[in-house]
Amino acid sequence: MEIKCKEIAREVKKIRVRKFEDKDVEVENTSLLEMIGKGRQGAVFKINEQACMKVYGEVEDCAREYYALSLGKNTDLLPKVYCKGKNFIVMEMVYGVDLREYLQSNPLTKELSYKLIQMLITFQKIGYERIDHHKRQIYLQEDGSLKVIDVGRTVWRNRTYPYPRKLLQSLGTEYKALFLEHVKELAPELYDEWQHYMHLEEISRQVYQKLQEKQKIDFDTLRKQTETLLTTSDSKLHYKKLLGLVRKVVKEERVRERMKLQKNSNELKLKYDKKEQKMKKERKERKMKNHEKDLTETREDKSFETNQKPKEKKERVKIYIEDSVKEHSNYARIYNKK
Ligand SMILES: Nc1ncnc2c1ncn2[C@@H]1O[C@H](COP(=O)(O)OP(=O)(O)OP(=O)(O)O)[C@@H](O)[C@H]1O
Ligand SMILES: [Mg+2]
Known part of the structure; x- marks a missing residue:
């Protein structure tokens, strides 16, 4: 089926998408296109059975997802891109059932876990910085293969994680444990590494909790405790401390002066020695000359x-x-x- 990019670009002008900090985008749609879904970054409209269009609230999000999709254009994992505008991408319509829905009534088999590990390998291979995905963005298709949507957050990241946190968390406690069991069997070294990071993550969480508690106790009592360090309210102590301080200053200044004098005398000596040598040389030359004259x-x-x-x-x-x-x-x- 032909995708008419020019026509679509005209239609997009009838769609307004506004992005917000912590809720899904708001959409004003006066086009004839039907909206089939939306999220924090954009709204998706059906073009035909083969293609849909994601319209973004911000052009940077559009550029980012376009880049991420283009990294995977030679794989079967991502929807194919048909055309792109400043704030929209026309891409292949993804069918099948997403894993959130699928796992509600189906088991997580070892075969499915195997496919998920392969998905992570592909992410890594095509250059994604964050090789992680929520289960609702992963679609299991009729032929048994996986397809992922919403890949904008996989690139241009400052923070990345060394194991698929989002995927594991999204699976829920039971399926997370089952998936890890599969990983342990299929890829033991990878399992060990993930365990290592998860362990460190748990420790850092505990340390943070401890630091928070400590900070509270310190904040409440520190002011009282620092009173023992104060000296000015006791005049005798104040005088004693001041005297000590001034003596220290005088001592330091004397040392500095002595060093300065020492430096000057060394320089003088050096000058004198040079002059003396010069005079000696001149005397010798004069003597030689006189002798020759004689x-x-x-x-x-x-x-x-x-x-x-x-x-x-x-x-x-x-x-x-x-x-x-x-x-x-x-x-x-x-x-x-x-
Ligand atoms: N290629 C596609 N084929 C079919 N449906 C799609 C496609 N892309 C997106 N959708 C539908 O549109 C919805 C919103 O898309 P998407 O998750 O990409 O938006 P988003 O704003 O980036 O979401 P998020 O807030 O998670 O970042 C999806 O949940 C899905 O139902
Ligand atoms: Mg997104």
Whole structure:
């Protein structure tokens, strides 16, 4: 059967859906479409035997559910989408009986539990953040397969849970226990993990209760108890505490000053050492220069005496060494004679 999206888009304009905080949407419908159901986020209208249209109170809810439906478009678990507008989605009509109704007169068999576990696996596989669903949103179809509706809350979540809380709670005490028994048999590791989380959940509930009780007792008595910490009403005690406080301040300030002085003197010493080293270096250089000057003058004198030209530096050093050797051997001769 053909779905005429343009015609449907015109018809939607005759439908007003308003969302509220904690009740189902309110609907004004002047179109010819029949409403077949509604919830907190939208109202659903029959288009024909094959398709229905969900009109949302808020466009974000529409975008979110459209995204969630598109994640599962290659599975058989979700209704097929035919067209989408800003505030509506035209999707496949889901038939069959929802599990809330079904379980009222039928048992929860191991086969059905198996299908529910497979549904959770598919949710995980297609990328749903919350792999959980209420039993009234799960439909058992004539051929025995499952289909789920209302998947908007499975994506774009801040809070997610590590086990299917909503599904388990919605099953009620008896069926929850039976379903868990089936999980234990079919997937023991998964069962252990769920038990672990359920146990922690119970503990956190108990801790919260305890904290609430404690807080009450504390609030009532704390004011009275803190009186023992007060000091200003007793003048002697007040003075003693004040004195102690001021002494502490003075002590701290002295330490701070001492540290500052120490730091300054270290810096001064460092400066002095650097200067001293520089001066030493300069003195040494000066000495070297003078010595070299002396050498040059000595050689120049000698060359003057012998009417010779001043010699090259290398030559002058050689002469100086030879002279020194001569002088030394003269000196040795004199000394040996003695
Ligand atoms: N694809 C569908 N085929 C047949 N019926 C549908 C379909 N989608 C929704 N419905 C009917 O419309 C009702 C409301 O739809 P739905 O649960 O998606 O609305 P909702 O506002 O998102 O609900 P909730 O408050 O749980 O979020 C359903 O309970 C069901 O009866
Ligand atoms: Mg919903």
